[in-house]
Amino acid sequence: MHPQPRLLALGDAAFTVEFGPQLTPDTQARVLGLAAGLAELQAAGALPGVIEWVPTFRSVTVHFDPDRCPPRHLAARLQALAGEGRQATGSGREWTIPVCFEGEFAPDLEAVASARGLSREAVVAQLTATEFTVCMLGFLPGFPYLGGLPASLEMPRLATPRPRVPAGSVAIAGRMGAIYPWDSPGGWRLVGRSPVSLFDATRAARPALFAPGDRVRWQAVGPDALAAP
């Protein structure tokens, strides 16, 4: 049996529907199930006043206009919808992302290898054998949290984050992988660099490359692949 989802107020214009305290395959499937249910209702014009919703690891945050959509009424509907226990897997798209794991593009690879008692080659072999799942997008536009990193590569975040991580950096922390779409500060371990553009605001139909539920593999390429096209 699944525990009943919890409905939490996030101010007076958002609710968070929480399926559990942790990320598990089951909570992820229920998060994507609720998101799919909301998308169907909105497409049918049956969610007046609901502006948008954000699927996360274990919950869905629904942002609404409280003057168009009475909060009590929406709360009851969300609870009923979440209680149906629908599960979904997202689009199921599969991506192979080129990553250069060499030299200056992988500044933390050596530290990861020595901390885990592995060779650099063995770390790269494990990374490229992993099938990641996009759990959510956040932190920065298009930034994917990729679940599925093997426990053998688990590493804490850096004690002191770097002030600038270059766009395209491929990183790991905890049991997650990620790719930085933008230059930004960051505390994850940088193990490679990818030339793929994860976000383009002028791609109006789909600005972010990934969506939750997508499957991602990293494929090792040489530094030539990073040269500007």
Added chain:
Amino acid sequence: MSARLAIRAPGLGVSIQDGGRHGHRHIGVPLSGALDPIFLAAANGLLGNPADSAGLEVLLAGPVLEALDAPVRIALAGAMGARHLGSAGTRRAMPAWSTLTLQPGEQLQVGSPRGVGYIAIEGGLLTPPLLGSRSTYARAGLIHLATTLPCQTARGHGSERQNLALSHEDGPIRVIPGPQDEHFSAAALERFYTEAFQLTRQRDRMGLRLAGPRLEHSRLGADIVSDGVTPGAIQVPADGQPILLLADCQTVGGYPKIATVIRADLPRLAHLQAGDEVRFRAVDADEAAAARAALARRLSDWLAGARPAAAGGEPDTATLLAANLAGAAVRGDDPHLWPDSTRPGT
């Protein structure tokens, strides 16, 4: 007919803002939009614009603007005045909460706001929108402040308007408890709702850091599996000092949120200055709805009070004082306030 507004000096903490970039938070794009949408609506209202037409938001020091090609009508809202440099070398103060038409070649030097100020342009800024909004989001390079901004030619002439200052309510900032109030000890919750916090110097469009009594976490701890956040959410990391999120905040966060500011009080947060005292009071959804209605009434009453500006003549001392032209008094160069990524034009 179109005109352009040239930015001759960028000021500091100046960005283009409208009602925000709704509908893209699921892909990590922050909401953005005016920190004080009521003041933006006031500036737009003086010009007959829709409330959320795109204008310029000023956090630290106003820009120097020049009309190109055709006359451009401008309105100011907030505790922020300006100096009008006429083509014949005339200099006149433009008070806050008024409109003025810049003829081609004329310049407007906008001062420094106390809190946040807005410059609205008749017809709104006509810069190309991105993902449904003209708002700047500097961290991902969405909408840089260009050196010339397209806008509409001023209609008619001599119909400037002015109004008294619009003020926000005072008293404690109203919040809805949670969503992670169970991550705090009973003593911490008591302190949060009874003691005062001070705004630190760390303030930008993403958030404000407060200092005050340490808010200890319960045995559930200071980390959560990241979930959705929104402007107004009050995160408390392990150091026990609250972070108040604002319009450019990330879409998800990993710190427990002790409470979330109601929508009606979000505009007030924009005006907090370092050292200001902040207190919090818990309300329910009904009180939040009443507060939204009261705020909407406050704005509509104010808009109804706008009147034609007195024609000609020199402004009196009170008007000049209200214009707050003391731009040099603001420490706009303080690196703690503005990381490079949020400086306009970089």
